[in-house]
Amino acid sequence: MSHRGRHQPAEPFFLKADLGERFCIYYPPAASKKCLGAFIYVHPFAEEMNKSRHMVAMQSRALAESGYAVLQLDLYGCGDSSGDFADATWEIWLEDIARAEEWILQKVSSPIGLWGLRLGAVLVLDYAKKYSGNFSTIVLWQPVINTGQYLTQFLRMSLAGEIVTDGKKGNSGTTHLRHELAAGKPVEIAGYMLSPLLANDLEKIVTTQLAVTSCRIHWFEFISESRQTLTPAGENLVSSWKKQGSDLSVHYVPCTPFWATQEISTCPALLDEMARIFLHEMT
Amino acid sequence: MRLLEDVKSILFNTLNLNKEKVILAESTYLLGNIPELDSMAVINVISAIEEHFDIKIEDDEINAETFETVASLIALINKKMQA
Numbered sequence: 001m002s003h004r005g006r007h008q009p010a011e012p013f014f015l016k017a018d019l020g021e022r023f024c025i026y027y028p029p030a031a032s033k034k035c036l037g038a039f040i041y042v043h044p045f046a047e048e049m050n051k052s053r054h055m056v057a058m059q060s061r062a063l064a065e066s067g068y069a070v071l072q073l074d075l076y077g078c079g080d081s082s083g084d085f086a087d088a089t090w091e092i093w094l095e096d097i098a099r100a101e102e103w104i105l106q107k108v109s110s111p112i113g114l115w116g117l118r119l120g121a122v123l124v125l126d127y128a129k130k131y132s133g134n135f136s137t138i139v140l141w142q143p144v145i146n147t148g149q150y151l152t153q154f155l156r157m158s159l160a161g162e163i164v165t166d167g168k169k170g171n172s173g174t175t176h177l178r179h180e181l182a183a184g185k186p187v188e189i190a191g192y193m194l195s196p197l198l199a200n201d202l203e204k205i206v207t208t209q210l211a212v213t214s215c216r217i218h219w220f221e222f223i224s225e226s227r228q229t230l231t232p233a234g235e236n237l238v239s240s241w242k243k244q245g246s247d248l249s250v251h252y253v254p255c256t257p258f259w260a261t262q263e264i265s266t267c268p269a270l271l272d273e274m275a276r277i278f279l280h281e282m283t
Numbered sequence: 284m285r286l287l288e289d290v291k292s293i294l295f296n297t298l299n300l301n302k303e304k305v306i307l308a309e310s311t312y313l314l315g316n317i318p319e320l321d322s323m324a325v326i327n328v329i330s331a332i333e334e335h336f337d338i339k340i341e342d343d344e345i346n347a348e349t350f351e352t353v354a355s356l357i358a359l360i361n362k363k364m365q366a
Contacts (some may be wrong), residue, residue, distance in 0.1 A: 047323060072293035153330050156345065160322035163347050164314065173342040192320065226292035231334040260327045262319045 008064070010057075015073070017099045019092065020082025023074040024100070026107075027060045033067035036278070037111040037136065040100045041072045044118035044259055045086075046154065046192045049078060052117055053257040062271050066279055069108045073100045085194035086186055090123075090201035097127045101134075111136030118259060119144045125210040133214040140216045140219045141270075143259070145233045147205040148254045207237055211244035218277060219248060220270065222255035251277070290357055293331045293356060298324055307355040311331040314347055332356075 008028050013023040029035045041056060042194055043049040060070040073079040075096050077088035097114075105114060114135050116124035121143035128135055144150045177187050181199045188194070196254040219238065221230055230238060230250065255267040291307045298319040299306075305317070313320055320328075329340055340356065340363065349359050 006361060055306045153326055155344065156326050156329070158323055159342060159345055160325040163345065163350065164320070164322045164325060170311070175342065193366060224292060224296040226289045226296065229337055232337050233334070256296060257327065262321055262324060265299050 004131060010060070015099055017076070017082075017096060019076060022076065022082070022096055022099065023080035025057075025072045027064035027070040027072075029069045029108075029208070031063050033065075033125060034202065035069065035110050038065040038069035038104050038108040038123075039063060039113045039115045040097065040104055040179075041070060042097060042114070042116040042124050043072070043118050044116075044186045045150075047190065048118055048172060048259040050075075051130065051264065054264050055258045056117065056272075058062055059118040059271060059274060060132065062275065063278065066275065067196060069102055069104065071104050079230070085196050089197050090126075090193070090205075093123055094127050094131065097124070098125065098131060099125060101132060106238055106277070113137040113139060115139040115141070115142070119147070122205065122210065125207075125212055126155065126205070128212045128214065129210055135215045137213060137215055138217045139274075140217065142220065142259075143207075144223050145207060145231070145237050147202045147207065149239045151199060151202045154189060154194070160186075161190065163228070163248065176250065196203035200226075208240045209254075211241040211246045213245040213247070215247075217241075217246055217248040220251045220253050220273065222257065222270075224256075230251070286357055286360065287318045287334065288355070290353060290360070293328065293335060294353070297331050307353055307356075309352065309357065311353050313352060313356070316351045320350070330351075332360060336360055337366060 006084070008031060011026045011028065013024055013026065015024045041060065043056070044052060048272055052125045058070065060072060063070050073096060075088065076092045077083040077085040101112065112135055114124040114128060118141070121140040124138060128138060152174055158177065159173065180187050183194045184196050185197050186193050222232065238248060238250060251273055254271050255272050256265050258265045258267055287309060294307060295302060298317065300319060325345070329345060330340065333340055340359070344359060349355055
């Protein structure tokens with residue numbers, strides 16, 4: 001609150017893209033600072049996007065104050081962008097990042113980084129791998145490690161809804177939902193209409209194939225009292241990427257899963273760790 | 284016992300519970316008692332347990348009985364780890 005007057009205000013706008021427009025928020029770098037670079041931020045999936053907005057806004061402001069430009073983009077069918085979630089596909093989302101990259105390159109000539117949370121982290125890696133090698137750094141916040149398993153967890157939400165509301169044994173198992181998707185039918189999960197196309201995209205991604213070697217990768221792993229290291233699956237993924245030549249460091253940060261907690265939560269330790277790294281990087 | 288401490292820690296962290304206000308013991312009721320435990324939270328707890336203990340929980344094991352108390356959750360993990 002107290003510092004608000006010193007900030008340059010964030011600039012919301014609509015970015016022209018295929019199939020309508022995308023809602024974006026641009027945080028210009030502090031005028032008093034040397035411009036250190038820019039970040040394009042890609043949000044996580046479904047409800048995780050809404051829950052994490054507050055923390056991401058805090059981080060974007062902090063980066064802007066230290067001299068980074070930040071562009072936040074709502075993907076097709078998400079947030080305030082055009083389209084329905086039911087029509088979104090992985091390919092459209094990759095195209096969205098391409099539009100964001102074009103836009104930011106007109107604003108800032110200094111090094112551009114990609115930053116993604118959860119499924120957004122997988123998306124930025126896939127983008128850097130397939131489309132563009134022009135990035136100086138990639139920031140992954142608690143990346144989804146196995147997208148097929150992540151899909152299962154998402155589908156399970158319909159099951160959990162029944163348990164919580166009725167106290168009964170749920171009967172909409174994920175096997176049934178997968179059959180529906182395989183038959184080409186969309187399924188509705190916790191208010192989100194998931195298309196069979198997008199579900200299929202998520203099933204197909206193999207994260208070990210997303211080893212980016214064209215720039216440095218910072219993996220932020222959120223730890224707790226019960227878990228101080230990477231999960232076994234995370235460990236395997238990191239070592240596979242390193243074997244394939246990725247320049248990757250893992251940063252452990254004590255943090256609540258702010259993209260998932262019922263009450264909106266934030267993580268000050270994460271802001272500190274990001275500042276520690278990015279006040280020196282990219283310059 | 285280690286398992287109890289791990290499960291408590293997963294619940295505190297995943298549900299973002301205030302340690303000064305919430306006390307978790309084996310007999311603590313979960314569903315219907317802890318308001319933070321909504322459907323998204325149930326899935327997040329299951330996912331955290333799967334990752335932490337490197338086990339796979341089946342759909343038909345995710346039910347109201349499993350989430351009745353801390354002890355019932357531990358019983359499921361025990362069963363899975365011996366399997």
